[in-house]
Amino acid sequence: MTDTAVATEDIARQFGDFWAVQxxxxxxxxxxxxxxxxxxxxxxxxxxxxxxxLLRPTRGRGLVAGHDVARxxxxxxxxxxxxxxxxxxxxxxxxxxxxxxxxxxxxLRRDERNERVAQVLRLVxxxxxxxxxxxxxxxxxxxxxxxxxxxxxxxxIVFLDEPTTGLDPESRAAVWEEVRMLxxxxxxxxxxxxxxxxxxxxxxxxxxxxxxxxxVAEGTPEALKRTVGTDVVVARLEHMSEATLEAxxxxxxxxxxxxxxxxxxxxxxxxxxxxxxxxxxLHGAGAAVVSLTLRTPTLDDVFLHLTGSHLEAExxxxxxxxxxxxxxxxxQPAPPP
Amino acid sequence: MTSTAAAVPRRAPARxxxxxxxxxxxxxxxxxxxxxxxxxxxxxAVIPALIVPIFFYxxxxxxxxxxxxxxxxxxxxxxxxxxxxxxxxxxxxxxSALVTDIQNGYFDRLMITPVRRLPLLLGLMTxxxxxxxxxxxxxxxxxxxxxxxxxxxxxxxxxxxxxxGLWGLVFTGLPYAIALxxxxxxxxxxxxxxxxxxTFLSTTFVPAPALQGWLRAVANxxxxxxxxxxxxxLVSNDITGGAPGPVWNATALGEALLAICAFGAVSLTxxxxxxxxxxxxx
Numbered sequence: 005m006t007d008t009a010v011a012t013e014d015i016a017r018q019f020g021d022f023w024a025v026q027x028x029x030x031x032x033x034x035x036x037x038x039x040x041x042x043x044x045x046x047x048x049x050x051x052x053x054x055x056x057x058l059l060r061p062t063r064g065r066g067l068v069a070g071h072d073v074a075r076x077x078x079x080x081x082x083x084x085x086x087x088x089x090x091x092x093x094x095x096x097x098x099x100x101x102x103x104x105x106x107x108x109x110x111x112l113r114r115d116e117r118n119e120r121v122a123q124v125l126r127l128v129x130x131x132x133x134x135x136x137x138x139x140x141x142x143x144x145x146x147x148x149x150x151x152x153x154x155x156x157x158x159x160x161i162v163f164l165d166e167p168t169t170g171l172d173p174e175s176r177a178a179v180w181e182e183v184r185m186l187x188x189x190x191x192x193x194x195x196x197x198x199x200x201x202x203x204x205x206x207x208x209x210x211x212x213x214x215x216x217x218x219x220v221a222e223g224t225p226e227a228l229k230r231t232v233g234t235d236v237v238v239a240r241l242e243h244m245s246e247a248t249l250e251a252x253x254x255x256x257x258x259x260x261x262x263x264x265x266x267x268x269x270x271x272x273x274x275x276x277x278x279x280x281x282x283x284x285x286l287h288g289a290g291a292a293v294v295s296l297t298l299r300t301p302t303l304d305d306v307f308l309h310l311t312g313s314h315l316e317a318e319x320x321x322x323x324x325x326x327x328x329x330x331x332x333x334x335x336q337p338a339p340p341p
Numbered sequence: 342m343t344s345t346a347a348a349v350p351r352r353a354p355a356r357x358x359x360x361x362x363x364x365x366x367x368x369x370x371x372x373x374x375x376x377x378x379x380x381x382x383x384x385x386a387v388i389p390a391l392i393v394p395i396f397f398y399x400x401x402x403x404x405x406x407x408x409x410x411x412x413x414x415x416x417x418x419x420x421x422x423x424x425x426x427x428x429x430x431x432x433x434x435x436x437s438a439l440v441t442d443i444q445n446g447y448f449d450r451l452m453i454t455p456v457r458r459l460p461l462l463l464g465l466m467t468x469x470x471x472x473x474x475x476x477x478x479x480x481x482x483x484x485x486x487x488x489x490x491x492x493x494x495x496x497x498x499x500x501x502x503x504x505x506g507l508w509g510l511v512f513t514g515l516p517y518a519i520a521l522x523x524x525x526x527x528x529x530x531x532x533x534x535x536x537x538x539x540t541f542l543s544t545t546f547v548p549a550p551a552l553q554g555w556l557r558a559v560a561n562x563x564x565x566x567x568x569x570x571x572x573x574x575l576v577s578n579d580i581t582g583g584a585p586g587p588v589w590n591a592t593a594l595g596e597a598l599l600a601i602c603a604f605g606a607v608s609l610t611x612x613x614x615x616x617x618x619x620x621x622x623x
Contacts, residue, residue: 056453057452057453058449058452058453078362078455081453081454081455082360082361082362082455083360084453086450086453088446088449088450089446090445090446092445092446092447092449092450093445093447093450094375094379094442094445094447096379096382096383097375097378097379101375101378105371105374105375106454108363108367108371109363109368109371109451109454109455109456110360110361110363110454110455111360111361111362111363111364111367111455112358112360116357116358119357119358120357120358123357137382153450157358157360158357158358158360159360
């Protein structure tokens, strides 16, 4: 396989007068988890649908596993696994039947299918439900079966379009763990779209931030966060003293020291690099340290810096259930006589 | 941009399987296998298709047998058996299931696999052929239980089932065309209205000589007229209420097959055009 798993040159897609994707350049090396972060409607799914051969680019070029998505879609399809935004399953099949059918369509022999189903189920644990009809599955189980179906033919590259949208935290953590294992143990390249900062931060080696059909920033999560400001080392002290502040100001790499009651904020370009010297300086100045923490900017800060709006503010909601139900009248205590 | 070299993990040890195109026949069989497996899991879609034609068959012969015997000298039980079978097999398809696949994204999942596009339709039609043949058999058995006698014997019954199955198959082209064109369950359900003119503007209840005026003109160009005539020729050699014909009526059977082929040419062309439109990457 080529060293570059996914490459695009000015790839763009127009629907009527609307450009959903407005010229995106990507170069994703094999074995990477690439997180594509942006709010709903930013163009994430359109890009994924072009790369997995469901949509033809209006202009530009996309290469997946070395094959042009427009000219040789059949070659691309053999090398990719895809879990689209809504778990695309057939409720009347059992999980095992669905996986077996996927295997058949990828030309796997019976022994290969049985072996792959067993392997995939070791990675994506669905338990005994695998032999039940899919209509009995929870949302989290459906997503995981969808992931399993995407993996049945051992693809080099896996596209996951918002794999945890709408899932509860426990199911989300399970999917994260499975994605991580898939990448670390099998070396699978993963192209992941998400609207969750936490997800991109947690999983992706590199993140591309998309807004209104364009990539506005790209890099490791840490590098991206550093572009919007300095890290802050926060030291909580039992007693504040001028000597302590002077000691901190003299630490190489520290830009600014700001005292606020019992807390000292130490600003530095690279917070991790100054953590140890700051601790040594505090110890040298005789300060009694209650806690010492490093706070870095979030990807939301990056999005805000680049687009002028918060990521969440651009979202239209993910269908999370309303938790603010009023108790039913029947459950309220009876008024005193 | 920061270098990613450190973050990229090692490659996998060895490929265990190699994805490859499965081949046309395997693709059709795989799609058909799934569709056939779904049928017993949707009894609500199959049971009415069996009960309704048997109900009307028994009702019609109970109500009209004596009258038709006196007026046209025909055995109404034998005359109406092909109608009951046609009712059972017409309009039974996986088109609604196909719309569900389109709407919930499963069709896209299939499109991302290396499956050829034509088997996505042919596999469903293979399942339909299996189902309509399975529906025709119990209706035929009810006819036999009521005393219908096939002049062409067991071989005639087999031909009867095959012709009925082929008719059921070519009719599915219409709901599939609508399903693939619109992706709309309401439109697919509405396609059922096509059933009425095709099946009723014909020799459904009376022989051709008894039809009058515009109905006779319409019936003459309705393929159903020739299909019913072909099926009736297998049951009785007195298909028109007139003089008995030969035991195996090659003309009637040939015209029935031709009518099925002509209807199929139109309906399957529409379905294939709709499939091409649906799978074309826009």
